[in-house]
Amino acid sequence: MSELIDSPEFRINLIVVGLALMMIFHARADRLWHRALFGFLTALVLVRYVVWRLAETLPPADLGFGTLVGWVFLVFEMVSILYTLMSIQMLTGRRDNHGLADRGEASLRARGADVPAVDVFICTYNEELGVLEKTILAAQAIDYPRLAVWVLDDTRRDWLRDYCARKGVHYARRADNAHAKAGNLNNGLRQSAAATDAPYILVLDADFTPHRNIVYRMLGLFEDPKVGLVQTPQFYYNADPIQHNLRATDSWVDEQRVFFDVLQPAKDAADVAFCVGTSFIVRRDAITTAGGFPTGSVCEDIYTTYTLMRFGWVTRWLNERLSNGLSADSIVDYINQRSRWCLGTIQVALLRDGPLRGKGYRLAARLHYVHGLLHWLSKPFILLILAAPALYWYAGVSAFHATPRAFALYGLPPLVMFWGYTYWISQRRCLPVFTEVTQIVAAMAVTRTIVTSLVRPFGRPFKVTAKGQDRSKTVVHWNLVAVFGGLIVAMEMGALDAIGGTMSTGDVLNVIWNLVATVYCLAALIACIDRPRPDHDERFPCDAPTTLRSAAGVGATHFIEIAVDGALLRDSALLRRIPVGQPLDVHVAQVGWVPALLADHTPAGAELSFACDETVHDRLVRHVFSLPPSHVATQVRPGRAAMAFLGSAGWRWPRVPAAWLRSVAAPAPLLLALVLGVLVLGGCSLTPALKPADVELPTQWPTGAAVGDAAPMAWQAFVRDDELRGLVATALAQNRDLRAYAAKAREARAVYAGTRSSLFPEIGIAGYAQRGDMATSLSSTGVVTSNQAIGRVGNTYAVQAGVTAYELDFFGHVDAGVKQAGSQAQAIDRDYAAARMNLVGEVTNAYLTLRADRALLALAEADLKSQSDSTDIMKRARSVGGTSDLDLLRSQSLVQRAKVQREEFGMRVGQDLQWLTVLVGQPVAATTGTQRPWPDRSVAEVPVGLPASLLQRRPDLLAAYARVEAANSGVGAAKAAFYPTFSLTAVAGGLSSEFSNLLGSGNRSWATVLGVSLPILDWGRRSANLTANEERLAAAMSAYEYAVQQALRETANALIADSHLGPQLEAQQGRVQALEKVAAISRTRFRNGLEDYFAGADAQRELYLEQRQWIELQLKQAVNLVNLYKALGGGWDEAPQAQAAAAAAASSAVH
Secondary structure: OHHHHHOHHHHHHHHHHHHHHHHHHHOOOOOHHHHHHHHHHHHHHHHHHHHHHHHHOOOOOOOOHHHHHHHHHHHHHHHHHHHHHHHHHHHOOOOOOHHHHHHHHHHHHHOOOOOOOEEEEEEEOOOOHHHHHHHHHHHHOOOOOOEEEEEEEOOOOHHHHHHHHHHOOEEEEOOOOOOHHHHHHHHHHHHHHHHOOOOEEEEEEOOOEEOOOHHHHHHHHHHOOOEEEEEOOOOEOOOOHHHHHOOOOOOOOOOHHHHHHHHHHHHHHOOOOOOOOOOEEEEHHHHHHOOOOOOOOOOHHHHHHHHHHHOOOEEEEOOOOOEEEOOOOOHHHHHHHHHHHHHHHHHHHHOOOOOOOOOOOOHHHHHHHHHHHHHHHOHHHHHHHHHHHHHHHHHOOOOOOOOHHHHHHHOHHHHHHHHHHHHHHOOOOOOOOHHHHHHHHHHHHHHHHHHHHHHOOOOOOOOOOOOOOOOOOOEEOHHHHHHHHHHHHHHHHHHHHHHOOOOOHHHHHHHHHHHHHHHHHHHHHHHOEEOOOOOOOOOEEOOOEEEEEEOOEEEEEEEEEEOOOEEEEOOOHHHHHOOOOOEEEEEEOOOEEEEEEEEEEEOOEEEEEEOOOHHHHHHHHHHHOOOOOOOOOOOOOHHHHHHHHHHHOOOOOOOOOHHHHHHHHOOHHHHHHHHHHHHHOOOOOOOOOOOOOOOOOOOOOOOOOOOOOOOOOOHHHHEOOHHHHHHHHHHHHHOHHHHHHHHHHHHHHHHHHHHHHHHOOEEEEEEEEEEEEEEEEEOOOOOEEEEEEEEEEEEEEEEEEEEEEOEEOOOOHHHHHHHHHHHHHHHHHHHHHHHHHHHHHHHHHHHHHHHHHHHHHHHHHHHHHHHHHHHHHHHHHHHOOOOOHHHHHHHHHHHHHHHHHHHHHHHHHHHHHHHHHHHHOOOOOOOOOOOOOOOOOOEOOOOOOOHHHHHHHOHHHHHHHHHHHHHHHHHHHHHHOOOOEEEEEEEEEEEEOOHHHOOOOOOEEEEEEEEEEOOOOOOOHHHHHHHHHHHHHHHHHHHHHHHHHHHHHHHHHHHHHHHHHHHHHHHHHHHHHHHHHHHHHHHHHHHOOOOOHHHHHHHHHHHHHHHHHHHHHHHHHHHHHHHHHHHOOOOOOOOHHHHHHHHHHHHHHHO
């Protein structure tokens, strides 16, 4: 856990998520810089994900169908991310036209009847009267003095013509339905031009009832001469199918709210808001000059905006609720509607005069249209997400090549960040699961539309969305239920089969994926079962007092709900006295007394059924549909929405107090985002993966000597001689060269600690006190003013504390530098360990050499004594004439030669003592090396492991590999230098002329600064730096490979020498023993006069030489054993866990 917390990924994303959560709770979406900052952070996390995705998770090229699936998934994923990034950029801007509408309305009302005329076009195709009358009557009730209502009937119904004549509205029909709604509007243009010819036209769909002030609010925006069309958002007085089927009418907003309330104001800021088909006013001269409403697409609305745009007109967006409409009330109609929108968007894109191919469009208009096109092209990605687990379980095809931990580090952060951003920027109009379900249910139909439109984009019929139909029964759409249900079954069976066995990392990832996809599929399946809507007319909550009268008396009560055909009243004593079926009158504000029948007594209240004439009915329609439908949510209520979804899935929750539920459930998604962010968010590093070293390790040593599990031997176990142990221990403490290595290691650790501190924010405090007639002050607006003359001598006190400097390491620049310093420190630590091991070997070899030289000195002294004794005998023989002067001289020369040999070995012993003095770090006793007779062994046998164990045991190899890692981190840092650097400063403090009031409420100030730096032109400096670091890495890797080869050679040579020195010593020992016998026989024969002196002297001299060679071979064998100990890595000290980790890394680098 501590390793995770210490990782740069954890820290970076913790900071980002902390900033995001702070903004969710405290930032305001109506402030430009808040939107820009939050959007920038979200985009940055997404870009980091893309870098990782393209660098680390590309599908392998040799998987056949699996490769194809992986690339298709990646392409559509990148389309979705591009759409998201473009959305974030768009949402930075926002235009609010409320002020213009206020001024325009005031200006128009001040003119009285002297206002421009407006024609109201109500487009209808086969809607029943119950739908149409609401729109017609509400249009007649619009508060505007010069208004003409036109009903444009595209089904040529005589009863509707008669109804319009009775209501006093214009009626228009045509002979055919050419060009669908656009053709109908153009027919209205022609017929109204000959009759009313108003300069402005308000267009309404048959199911949209306008508010009374709609014209006054919209018409004022046309004071800008470049405005050709003013559009308002669509609001619905019934729940859409997903809201209704998931039981979330009062807790989840319809999916179009984000488009109307968030995206369109952002588009309006760039002058590219577009018409949405209803509740808009257009200039007659603008649309007429453009050739009428365009007919080249099934989506005449967006095409109208872009057609007007070609002629220099702008569509303006007024984000106010000025009409209420009827949403699609069947999931099939809902899906067909989205498919038509997708087809229309593609059609307009393909048109010769469209925004992608035509002339007269600004770049912003073209980009915004591409953004809209990407919205539909990203829908196949949703299907791929749902199908991926099943493909994995049954076809063995992985759409996403990553481990669960990698996805948690790199994939989950942008998802959580995006959820938080959309929840905030939409001002609680987006909610995870619910938002995705609205896209999932239509994804198949939209994908089919995309594919078929590539073959046949034009010539398709216009499908009118059926509304106001009988929805009193549950309807199961089996084709959709079968798809989502089948996916759920397939995914669960595959996951259960995998859970029952040994799970690979791919299995684990897809089990998690399985759970998420199952939730989505379950929600989509529930949404595809249309729940009944028993009320023919939509009922609206209405908390208003009323009076009722009947034969039982007169009394007061309250409305609970109201509709055109009835109402629900709060039960009262009077109502309880009235029997069911009895008539009564109820008073409705702005309508008057309405005749009704008491239909039923229910626990909710008393049900009334209105029994009124046409006049009262019309007044009821105008009144009821002028009320904002408060039962349909306009902002998300997360807790209630989650409980509604679980309830629709069959879960039942105990009843809890509403206030407690709101307090607990409302922040639940944000708290979940915090937990996920803290636990699993990860970042992106540009440091490349290390390539294996180009070294082939042998499986066995040349001599075949190896013990597979041989462990390193500590020097205390290797050294058996107590005197030598003391020398080694003293050397390890006193050797000056080793002290220098130790100091360098401590220096490197200190440098690493200093570098590592850059991962954390620098927190500081500063303050000052000033006295003079120039002062620094804090104005009432919070602006700090410096050196302002105050006309008198005064004091100024200031204090400031906080994060004074911190680099947000989004691209791993700081982390790479820290890792480089850490690897360099580790390399120097290993150098220190290698120096300790070498010192143990050098002291041991010096001690062994000293002992061998003392043995050689003793042998030379014995030879000298023997030669001196023989010369004395020769002198006595010469005095009696027993030998010649020549023989005596020859004997004396042998004595001198023996003296030379003694002095030679005496010099060696002295030099050996000096060598030991330097190695040990202090003078050694002159008798050192005399405690054990030669050739008693001073060191133990060394167990030999496999060749691969060298990489785990030799500190010099680990040091070389640490330098490779340091160079690799240097490459990462050089790559990160190409990306922007971000710095954060956040301070708070106080400024006052009185010390006691320094932190008073009026004197406090704070500032948060996010800095961005990116060199644009550096004349190749960063490229050269990257090249230098890459070459440095190549050199370090070559040095490591050479060090491995040298280590293998040294060990092999020591083992080869050991295998041959044993037989040599045995042979030499036999030779010495034979010569000892020869010398003894020669001496005996000399004493007996059988041989001359020099024959015996030759035998003695040969024995001496062979004894000397025997000692030298013994020394060579002992030194070779020490060298083998060093070549195998010795027993250098380090914590076992760190040693194992470093060894594993070095071993994997070669293998």
